[in-house]
Amino acid sequence: MAVKLFEPLALRGIALQNRIVVAPMTQFSADEGVAGDWHLMHLGQFAVSGAALIMTESTYVEPNARNNPRSLALYTEEQAAALGRIANFIHSHGIASFGVQLCHGGRKASSKPHWVGGGPLLAEEGGYPAVAPSPIPIKVGWPTPREMTMRDIAEAVGMFASATRRAVAVGADLIEIHGAHGYLIHQFLSPITNRRGDHYGGTRENRMRFATEVFEAVRAIWPADKPIGIRVSATDWIQGGWTTEDTVALAQRMEDLGCDYIHVSSGGLAPQQKIETGPGYQVGFAAAVKAAVKMPVVAVGQITSPQQAESILRTGQADLIALARTMLFNPRWPWLAAHELGAVAHYPPQYERADPRRLATSAISNPGNEPATGDQAA
Incomplete structure (x- = not known):
């Protein structure tokens, strides 16, 4: 029986070689939004491990949209050039497609990294003002964001469009719109954070309007043969x-607009959340969405073992598996999965001697036709 996790999947004009996605993971390590050596190392290690799709972390569309001053961004040519360097590495040294996740922080802008305790980054600390659908602070102690005007909303949509143009120049294969985890699009979607009385608030259809406008603006610019997905918080x-x-x-509406996949996460909006965690705790949400749409669905959240990932796919709960902390712990997880499930993983030629199938044989490839030295044979 074929291993589902290692079956290819087509998304418009790109062909994913398997069903393993490296999920966005915020690093707070950019210099004014510019990706550096840390990002090349961080994403590059996954490129050589055989994953099919590697996503950037949340990549912000304008300065005051950034979660933190050290967040990755895509509103200048310098930022685009730095991401292009990473795209070139990924395309040169693996089988992965390269995706850029576009984001606006909304009221979560100007915050501190989690490793220094999180919380708001105040003006005297180098912070900047935040905007939101409604003037509702995250919690006591956070600044109240400014309610967005119609002009602000139109400008935000335009910022996503401008970042998309730069992503084309970067050489990205895919765009993912970040509509999850309490960022601006999610803030418009949820009645907890959207108390507007105009046509961007009130009914569910109105609250979805900003998300659909962003998608349509991105789709109008992004090449027709390249896919666009959206990440959502299911609850x-x-x-x-x-x-x-x-x-x-929302998934059905996005599919009607030409969305190519939906990445199903949850939570992140407000501290009142009561999340029930556990292995695969978000997979049920992905399954509910998959039952209602034809586009591929990405499952994510405490998926750790190859057998667990394979079961999710075989039972039809999702089409792709996204991994984050699991990949941080073991960047070679795709190799492990192939070995345990009896599939074939991709190894770059520099690393192919690590393939257990080769280790099991006494013959070692020696393309130079020279006697193998000790380190060559190791």
Whole structure:
């Protein structure tokens, strides 16, 4: 029986070689939004491990949209050139497609990294003002964001479009719109953070308007043969908030607009959330969405073992598996998965001697036709 995790999948004009996605992982290590050596190392290690799709971390569309001054961004040519360097490395040294996740922080802008305790980055510390659908602070002690005007909303949509143009120049294969985890699009979607009285607030259809406008603006610019997906929080985990039913409605709407996949996460909107975690705790949300749409669905959240990932795919709960902390712990997870499931992984030629199938034989490839030295044979 073929191993589902290592079956290819087509998304418009790109062919993913397997179903393993390296999920976005914020690093707080950019210099004014410019990716550096850390990002090349961080994403490059996954490129040589045989994953099919590697996503950037949240990549912000304008300065005051950034979660933190050291967040990755794509609103200058310098930022684009730095991401292009990473795209070139990934395309040169692996089988992975390279995706850019575009994001606007909304009221979560100007915050501190989690490793220094999180919280707001105040003006005297180098912070900047945040905007949001409604003037509701994250919690006591956070600044109240400025409510966005119609002009602000139109400008934000335009910022996503401008970043998309730069992503074309970068050589990215895929765009993912970040509509999850309490960032601006999610803030518009949820009635917890959207109390507007205009046509961007109130009904679910109105609250979805900003998300659909962003998608349409990105799709209009992004090449027709390249895919666009969206990441969503399936539930706020808060009574009276955004629900799985709402997510299904959004997924169907996005599919109608030409969305190519949906990446199903959850939570992140507000501290009132009561998340019930555990192995694969978000997979049920992915399954609910998959039952309602035809486009591929990405499952994510405490998926750790190859057998668990394979089971999710075989039972039809999702089409792709996204990994984050699991890949941090073991960047060679795709090799491990192939070995345990009896599939074939991709090894770059410099590393192919690590393939257990080769280690099991006494013959070692020696393309130079020279006697193998001790280190060559190791």
